[in-house]
Amino acid sequence: MSPADIQLDAAGNLEHFLTIDGLSRELLTEILDKTEGFLGVAEQAVKKVPLCRGKTVANLFFETSTRTRTTFELAAKRLSADVLNLNIGTSATAKGETLLDTLRNLEAMHVDMFVVRHAESGAAHFIAEHADPHVSIVNAGDGRHSHPTQAMLDMFTIRRHKGDFADLCVAVVGDVLNSRVARSQLAALRTLGVGEIRIIAPRTLIPAHAESLGARVFHDLRLGVRDVDVIIMLRLQRERMRGGMLPSEHEYFQLFGLTEERLGTAKPDAIVMHPGPINRGVEMSSQVADGPRSVILEQVSNGIAVRMAVMSMCIGTQNLRAQGELHG
Amino acid sequence: MAEGERISICNGRLVDPANGIDAECDLHIAAGRVVAVGPAPDGFRADRTLDARGLVVCPGLVDLCARLREPGLEHKATIASETAAAAAAGITTLCCPPDTRPVIDTPAVAQLVSQIAERHGHARVIPAGALTQGLAGEQISEMAALEHAGCPVMCHADLPLKNTLVLRRAMEYATTYDLTLFLRPEDEHLRDQGCVHEGRVATRLGLPGIPEAAETVALARDLALAEQTGAGIHFRCLSTGRATQMLAEAVRRGVRASADVSAHQLFLTEDDIGAFDSNYHVTPPLRTSADRDVLRAAVASGDLAAVCSDHRPHEADAKLAPFPSTAPGISALETLLPLMLRLVAEGAMDLSTAVSRVTLGPARILELPFGQLDAGRVADVCVFDPRERWVLSETTMVGEGRNSPFLGQELEGRVSWTLLAGRVVYQRGSG
Numbered sequence: 001m002s003p004a005d006i007q008l009d010a011a012g013n014l015e016h017f018l019t020i021d022g023l024s025r026e027l028l029t030e031i032l033d034k035t036e037g038f039l040g041v042a043e044q045a046v047k048k049v050p051l052c053r054g055k056t057v058a059n060l061f062f063e064t065s066t067r068t069r070t071t072f073e074l075a076a077k078r079l080s081a082d083v084l085n086l087n088i089g090t091s092a093t094a095k096g097e098t099l100l101d102t103l104r105n106l107e108a109m110h111v112d113m114f115v116v117r118h119a120e121s122g123a124a125h126f127i128a129e130h131a132d133p134h135v136s137i138v139n140a141g142d143g144r145h146s147h148p149t150q151a152m153l154d155m156f157t158i159r160r161h162k163g164d165f166a167d168l169c170v171a172v173v174g175d176v177l178n179s180r181v182a183r184s185q186l187a188a189l190r191t192l193g194v195g196e197i198r199i200i201a202p203r204t205l206i207p208a209h210a211e212s213l214g215a216r217v218f219h220d221l222r223l224g225v226r227d228v229d230v231i232i233m234l235r236l237q238r239e240r241m242r243g244g245m246l247p248s249e250h251e252y253f254q255l256f257g258l259t260e261e262r263l264g265t266a267k268p269d270a271i272v273m274h275p276g277p278i279n280r281g282v283e284m285s286s287q288v289a290d291g292p293r294s295v296i297l298e299q300v301s302n303g304i305a306v307r308m309a310v311m312s313m314c315i316g317t318q319n320l321r322a323q324g325e326l327h328g
Numbered sequence: 329m330a331e332g333e334r335i336s337i338c339n340g341r342l343v344d345p346a347n348g349i350d351a352e353c354d355l356h357i358a359a360g361r362v363v364a365v366g367p368a369p370d371g372f373r374a375d376r377t378l379d380a381r382g383l384v385v386c387p388g389l390v391d392l393c394a395r396l397r398e399p400g401l402e403h404k405a406t407i408a409s410e411t412a413a414a415a416a417a418g419i420t421t422l423c424c425p426p427d428t429r430p431v432i433d434t435p436a437v438a439q440l441v442s443q444i445a446e447r448h449g450h451a452r453v454i455p456a457g458a459l460t461q462g463l464a465g466e467q468i469s470e471m472a473a474l475e476h477a478g479c480p481v482m483c484h485a486d487l488p489l490k491n492t493l494v495l496r497r498a499m500e501y502a503t504t505y506d507l508t509l510f511l512r513p514e515d516e517h518l519r520d521q522g523c524v525h526e527g528r529v530a531t532r533l534g535l536p537g538i539p540e541a542a543e544t545v546a547l548a549r550d551l552a553l554a555e556q557t558g559a560g561i562h563f564r565c566l567s568t569g570r571a572t573q574m575l576a577e578a579v580r581r582g583v584r585a586s587a588d589v590s591a592h593q594l595f596l597t598e599d600d601i602g603a604f605d606s607n608y609h610v611t612p613p614l615r616t617s618a619d620r621d622v623l624r625a626a627v628a629s630g631d632l633a634a635v636c637s638d639h640r641p642h643e644a645d646a647k648l649a650p651f652p653s654t655a656p657g658i659s660a661l662e663t664l665l666p667l668m669l670r671l672v673a674e675g676a677m678d679l680s681t682a683v684s685r686v687t688l689g690p691a692r693i694l695e696l697p698f699g700q701l702d703a704g705r706v707a708d709v710c711v712f713d714p715r716e717r718w719v720l721s722e723t724t725m726v727g728e729g730r731n732s733p734f735l736g737q738e739l740e741g742r743v744s745w746t747l748l749a750g751r752v753v754y755q756r757g758s759g
Contacts, residue, residue: 006603021532100648120650121534122604130648143652145534183534207531208539 006128013317016128016137017310019146020187028155028191034309035156035302041078042304051312052079055112059085060102061140062118067276068140068150071300072115075307079315084111099123100130107132113314114138121145121180134321136314138307144180150275151184153306155192157299158230161271165189169196171225172215173256174234174283175205177245181275182234183213190214200224201256204245221256226265233258233274233283249282258284260291271295332750333375334358336368337711340380344387345684346700355385357707360750364703376752380711383744386683387699388420388708390690392510392588393564394639394661396422396453397728399440400429405641405728407441410661411450413727415754417662418710418743419637420451421691421698425510426458427485433458433469435477442478450753452708454694456483456510459498465489468498472505480694481562483510486611490516492549499559508560508693513546513571514538514612523652525567525613529598535651538613543571551578554585562693563587565638567612569622576631586693587631589623590638591667592658594676596620596733606647606654607733610638628677633689637664641729659729662720666739669714673740679714707750716742 007016007023014027041047057076059069069085076083088102099118106114113136116124121143128137141147155165162168170189176182176199189197190213197215199206210217218224225231236252246252258272272284272293280286288294335357342353342365349365356364356372363369391414397405414422424441426432432441438455445453457479461467471482482502489495489511502509519542524530526537547563551574554561566572566587575587592610597617601608608614626632640657647654668682691699698708717740722730746754 098645098649118650120652121536122652123650125604126650142650143534144536180534183532208526208537209528209531212528212531 006125009317009321013320014310014313015317017148017314018124018128018137018139020148020151020184020191021146023191025191025193028152028188031152031306031309031313032156032159034313035152035305038305038308039302041308042301047078048080049078050080052076052081052315055081055315056110057081057083057113057115057311058106058111059083059115060088060106060117061086062088062116062123063141065117065140067300068117071303072140072307075304075311078304079308079312081311099126103127103131107135111135112318113311115140117141119143134318136318138310138314141180144178144183146184147180148184149303149307149310150181151188152310153299153303154185154232154273154275155188156302156306157273157295158271161295162229165192165194168194168230169198169228170194170230170232171198171200171228172232172234173200173221173224173258175237176201176210176234177205177207178237179234185232186213186215198224198228202246221258221262222265225262228266229270231258231263231266231270231272233272235275235277236279236282253282257282258288260285260287263288263293273299276300332358332360334373335376335378335747335750335752336374337378337380337385337709340383340385340711342385342701343680343683344701345680346688347702350680355701355709357747357750360707362701362703362705362707365701378711378745380744382713383711384679384714385709385711387687387701388710388746388748389418389665389686390421390694390699391419391639391661391664391686392423392634392636392690392693393590394422394424394637395641396424397641398428398444399437404643404646407444407453408448408450409728410639410641411445411448411453413661413725414451415746415748416726416743418665418712418746419661420708420710420746420748421454421696422451423454423456423481423694425483425485426456427463427487431458431463432456432479433461433463433474435473438474438477438479449748451748454696455479456481458482459484459509460489460494463487465491465494468494468501471502471507475505475507480696481508481510484512486512486514488514488516492553495550496553496557499553499557499561503557503559508562508695510562510564511550512564513543513550513566515542515546518542518545523609523613523656524601525598525615527598527616529601533601533604540568540570540615543568543612544574547571547574551575551583551585555583558584560584565590565593565612565636566623566632567593567615567619569619572622572626572631576626579631586633588634588636588690588693589627589632590660591635591664592638592660592733594620594624594627594635594671595667600733604651605733606649606651607658607731607735609651609654609656610658611656624671624676627671627685628681633685634693635664635668635685636690637661641727642731644730647731657731658733659725659727659731661727662725663732663734663739665710665712665743666741669741670739707747709745709747710743711745712741712743714741716740718742
């Protein structure tokens, strides 16, 4: 079974959003197009559309997060859904409850969608496999595996600035090995047919068989960003750093930190992205982060619209199914 | 046992690799032992005749690594449940690793395990003694006493033996009593938090990987110490082609070493993990198809003289979690023989070789007189229909665990009768 299969209903509609891996270019483009439509909602006097009215969305965060949880919450509220925020990391599992028991208890409250973040790769798949079929799961980050809404908001940001993907050269810089964001971004870039994908990092941060991710590997930032259109910086996942993968943050910044000077070899109109939160002086200098090529804050705004698109699509698939059950 | 039934197994194809037999040949049993191969001795009157027409008759299978979960983990399985499953699978001798609770590091626990097995009488259980006290890797165990209590080998289960000096001393001490060490080569630092092979699948799914070097580094270390001490060592459950080749080179150099592989490693690869299917979470991890091919060739050539089940039954909950949190292992007794027959069907080796790797090969590693069927030998016999097709399902499985990636698959080859020391302990259709 491909990891994508479980995400789609028989007609190919999005039921869960767990990973980019295995989804079609058409579906990713549909998400981007829908996002375009939701972008305007934030500018309305009443920042709400009634697409998910009467639906309940539970944010299940087994790992702490402020930014992602907040944007999911805003997205759900702007779709008129009721939102429940549960920081499970500090309650149920600490008492020894299994993930499945936690899930069953919440299902009993007739929730329509779970937005899940979990420290283990595969957690969102596991929940989707075992959840009631009427519940949609949106992955808000599982271990080192996947963070698909982050990748889609990055793709949306790239499309807004660059238009067509085919002619682009995109570089992903940093801790690819430990990054779920990078895995999802690379899958999205591949699927959308980006001309050239590069990853730039020291060997310790590059996963085995990196070429299978469809990327060229560089160990020199200057060479790696030469003539690129888009630079995606990754957060240095300090909490996941094990076994001494880097000697020091200082040396990392000396060699892989993005500065104005190093940005010089990229195309003049290259944009710089970062999923946040930034470690200033580690991944990039403040001049770059706050400079004219940085689109980092725009990414945050786009994040809400992308999440609205994905959530409304999943709820739409549920509604279709409910109608089918009613008439069939 | 002296009063056991007199049994004749007639018209079957006898496959007894130790004696070079693969032919239609009858087998006659009395008082728990083989009394004749071929025509019945003068005056032999069987109490019972088993008609093995169209069936294969071979020595009862010997499994070098099967966890029975008793004592201490009875919520997963018991000696009674798993030895019954072994009997249904044609397995008559099981070697269980010492990582029970308490661990098998005293004669009392070793005797408890074999006595419980004897009481139920489905299969013979050979406890492997703990190489160090409490499997803590610090103080060597009372190996002489453990041997006296029925442990022919000393084992460190899956736990790392970090201190090379302790390992050296353990080898030297074991060699004093001519005991073989069973070692699982895995460097714990290189393994780290890994749960799958460090390869394409780990990269795609973002699962922490276990590099090939976790196995080769530990194997090289253990081989060097065995060469220095002259100890006899056996590596359990190899998973990489490279380690298999390193072992073969060392053996040619004269190191007293051998190794086995679990049957599932000869079929499954990292690609089978699909979308986080926890039934494929095993330790050592499923490797690449290139590794699998080297392992298969080594089983065919005899560089790997034994194939084990690496049976690890689990309760359902142990596999119901995100992949990295699930317990590794397969409930594998009942697929051991069908998988060996699948190797034959796929042309990897002939039937006699396949049978040898689950009978004679493992018996020799344990230095026990099983796995062969000449006159005078203990009559452990497996009679199976090599062509019967059946589907492994949760309802057909006899053992407690239902954790198998082969569930739902059609298997070929099914046991008709199993005899343990001349006694029918399993008969198809009679439970």
